[in-house]
Amino acid sequence: MAKASTRAPVLGPAFIRLLARFSAADLPRTPPVLTERLAQWFDWNRAITLSRALDNRLPGAEAGAGFDDAQDAECARLRQALLDTIEADIDLSAPRRKDASAAGIDPGYLPYRQHCLAAQRAMQATTGLLRGRLRDMLALQSPTKARLAEVDAVMEATLSPREQALLAVVPGLLGLHYQRLRDAGAPNTNDPTGADTPDDTSAAPATGPWLARFRQDMRIALLAELDVRFHPIDGLLAALRTR
Incomplete structure (x- = not known):
């Protein structure tokens, strides 16, 4: 019978809890204080820039294409496209090109690694462009929202x-x-x-209930990552929809 885990449960967002379950490392029971962590991430140049964005005179709204129902629908379409990328069938054939970064990785995991990397690249590219576009639209609505767009930048x-x-x-x-x-x-x-059994567990066939569980866990992880990447976008959308 497998031993029950004695690790303390990890507090925090669902994505962090999920990654903690994948990791064998012991993580702190109490997450670090947000303000303390942000202080480590902001150098003095960034702190001054943020202070100026918060304290300077409100910027004027610029001219340009505004936010409307069509733009809202386009955001939903882009998110659905990323969902489709995550849910797409995984190509289990051997990679055609050699990848130096894949050296030492279990061959059975390589197709799943490629799927994960492709989904991450798509999420990064799409959300980066979308966030900048929404920020530009927010700056058109009012001086207050223009400041919010500047802080987000x-x-x-x-x-x-x-x-x-x-x-x-x-x-x-x-x-x-x-x-x-x-x-x-x-x-x-x-x-x-006394039958001969391979000592190398990597020779075990990549099939069975364990693989179904892994595929589901990977899917859940990528969906959770998509939610994390969309947090600032959802905030910008909420501001744009508020008149």
């Missing part, structure tokens, strides 16, 4: 590099999760009948 420039670095570890954590589930689902190597 500073926050994106400051936090996005850190966010991308953290999200880049997701494929690796999923790879560890794949290996643990595969090893747990591999045939028993201590066969009492």
Whole structure:
């Protein structure tokens, strides 16, 4: 019988809890205070820029295309396209090109890693462009909203590099999760009948309930990442819809 986990539950958003479950590392029971963590991420140049965005005279609204129902529908379409990318069938054939970054990775996990990386690239490209476009539209509505757009631009420039670095570890954590589930689902190597059983658990066939669980976990992880990437976009949309 498998031992019950003795690790303390991790507090925080669903995405963080999910990644903590994939990781074998012990994480702190209490998450760090947000203000303390932000203080580590903001250098003095960024802090001054943010202060100016908050304290300077309200910028004037500029001329340009405004936000309307068509723009709202386009945002929904782009999000659905990203959902379709995550839900798409995974190509299980061997990669055609050699990838130096994939050296040492379980061959059975490579197709899933490629799917994860492709979904992340699509999310990063789409949400980056969409956030900038919505920010430009927000600046057209009123001086107050123009200030909000300016603050969002500073926050994106400051936090996005850190966010991308953290999200880049997701494929690796999923790879560890794949290996643990595969090893747990591999045939028993201590066969009492004395039959020859491969010592290398990577020889275990990539099939069975463990694989179905992994595919579902990867899907949930990518959907949670999509929600995280859309948090600032959802905030901009809420501001744009408020008149």
